[in-house]
Amino acid sequence: MKTFPLNLEELQKIIKEYPTPFYIYEEAAIVNNIRKLKAAFSWNKGFREYFAIKSTPNPYILELFKSEGCGVDCASETELMLADSCSFYGEDIMFTSNVTSAAEFKKAAALNSIINLDDPSHIDYFIEYVSLPDLVCLRLNPGGRIYYKDKLIVDFEDHKFGFTTEQFINSVKYLKEKGVKRFGLHCQFGSHRNEADYFEENTRKLFEQVVTISKSAGIQLEFINLAGGVGIPYDEAAPETDIYAVSASIRKAYDEILGAAGLLPIPLYLELGIFMTGPYGYFISSVMHIKKASKTFLGLDASTNSFMSPSRYSNYHYITVAGKELKKPDCSYVITGALCENRDRFATDRLLPPVDKGDILIFHDAGAYTYSHGNNFNGRLRPAELLLCTDNSLRVIRKAETAKDYFATLDYPIKYGD
Numbered sequence: 001m002k003t004f005p006l007n008l009e010e011l012q013k014i015i016k017e018y019p020t021p022f023y024i025y026e027e028a029a030i031v032n033n034i035r036k037l038k039a040a041f042s043w044n045k046g047f048r049e050y051f052a053i054k055s056t057p058n059p060y061i062l063e064l065f066k067s068e069g070c071g072v073d074c075a076s077e078t079e080l081m082l083a084d085s086c087s088f089y090g091e092d093i094m095f096t097s098n099v100t101s102a103a104e105f106k107k108a109a110a111l112n113s114i115i116n117l118d119d120p121s122h123i124d125y126f127i128e129y130v131s132l133p134d135l136v137c138l139r140l141n142p143g144g145r146i147y148y149k150d151k152l153i154v155d156f157e158d159h160k161f162g163f164t165t166e167q168f169i170n171s172v173k174y175l176k177e178k179g180v181k182r183f184g185l186h187c188q189f190g191s192h193r194n195e196a197d198y199f200e201e202n203t204r205k206l207f208e209q210v211v212t213i214s215k216s217a218g219i220q221l222e223f224i225n226l227a228g229g230v231g232i233p234y235d236e237a238a239p240e241t242d243i244y245a246v247s248a249s250i251r252k253a254y255d256e257i258l259g260a261a262g263l264l265p266i267p268l269y270l271e272l273g274i275f276m277t278g279p280y281g282y283f284i285s286s287v288m289h290i291k292k293a294s295k296t297f298l299g300l301d302a303s304t305n306s307f308m309s310p311s312r313y314s315n316y317h318y319i320t321v322a323g324k325e326l327k328k329p330d331c332s333y334v335i336t337g338a339l340c341e342n343r344d345r346f347a348t349d350r351l352l353p354p355v356d357k358g359d360i361l362i363f364h365d366a367g368a369y370t371y372s373h374g375n376n377f378n379g380r381l382r383p384a385e386l387l388l389c390t391d392n393s394l395r396v397i398r399k400a401e402t403a404k405d406y407f408a409t410l411d412y413p414i415k416y417g418d
């Protein structure tokens with residue numbers, strides 16, 4: 001069973017001050033997880049995690065990564081602004097963008113970020129606006145398709161990201177002529193998987209290409225960035241992701257392939273997002289209406305514009321009914337919000353203990369790609385974000401959106417009423 005760090009009374013006390021819906025993140029659990037990741041990869045000298053800002057773009061969360069010595073992965077100008085505001089600078093920032101504008105390249109260069117280029121055509125585009133740095137990273141599209149247990153996981157033939165191996169080699173040669181001296185390689189083949197054998201097999205394939213590239217282009221890579229994609233179990237019965245096992249499988253491929261080619265040592269980088277914060281954030285909402293029709297519909301005080309993961313990705317999120325943890329889940333519910341679309345569902349035919357109006361629902365594994373995917377469809381506003389600090393105090397790390405925020409970009413006399 002998945003657990004929540006507060007009991008009903010503690011939660012009710014918080015709700016008195018900060019009405020539902022809101023997100024709440026656990027500081028201590030995030031910090032412990034960062035330390036665990038670093039311990040799991042301590043065998044690799046120079047290992048670094050560049051937290052993927054896109055997953056949980058809140059500066060107070062980024063500060064936790066900063067204080068634990070991590071960098072950040074940015075993909076846009078505003079993410080760079082967030083990084084800058086949290087004092088990330090230079091090689092603490094990995095700018096992994098695609099379809100990038102001149103303004104974004106300029107901002108990334110002004111912060112001395114590591115520029116991770118997505119396409120050969122970006123090289124000359126970049127040079128048009130900014131002078132090339134000493135260190136450049138290129139994103140590799142290794143080609144082919146990745147299957148796991150007969151299921152297609154990544155189709156690199158249909159992927160919009162990265163250089164082909166040939167383009168990579170030619171671009172390194174071109175960049176060398178232009179004065180670039182240090183090179184990094186980036187490749188994401190993880191896609192919400194957490195099985196050690198998945199990582200061993202695919203790291204092995206990638207490292208074989210790294211050997212070809214290093215030899216053909218005549219470079220010793222400064223780092224290999226394996227990016228994101230280590231998944232978390234949403235299912236309450238599944239075991240936690242064993243990051244030590246994932247790391248050990250990567251190490252095996254590292255030693256056997258790169259070691260045999262005489263390329264070691266090479267620092268490994270990651271840009272994990274969901275693994276870092278996903279399990280340590282919760283979405284909290286109260287039951288406002290109970291509609292009995294062909295099925296029983298729980299109408300929450302939130303809609304899926306605030307928490308799109310179940311409707312956008314069909315992700316299953318375990319739900320606790322606060323205070324009813326030990327009751328038998330023998331009632332079936334459709335859990336909905338107020339959007340004018342039928343797929344506005346947090347869960348369909350979900351078994352929960354008998355639910356009453358006013359009950360508080362806790363959605364687990366909501367700490368990544370949840371707030372950040374929010375939108376304002378139907379004029380529905382985004383919720384607050386709270387941080388449960390290590391000393392058990394509570395910090396509002398983002399206020400709930402107001403109608404004023406929603407209308408802020410309209411130059412029109414809006415009638416707010418009372």
Ligand SMILES: Cc1ncc(COP(=O)(O)O)c(C=O)c1O
Pocket residue numbers: 052055073096188192227228229230271272273274275
């Ligand atoms: C380039 C890149 N880095 C990092 C991530 C983070 O991935 P995840 O949250 O699955 O670890 C992503 C996610 O799509 C990505 O595209």
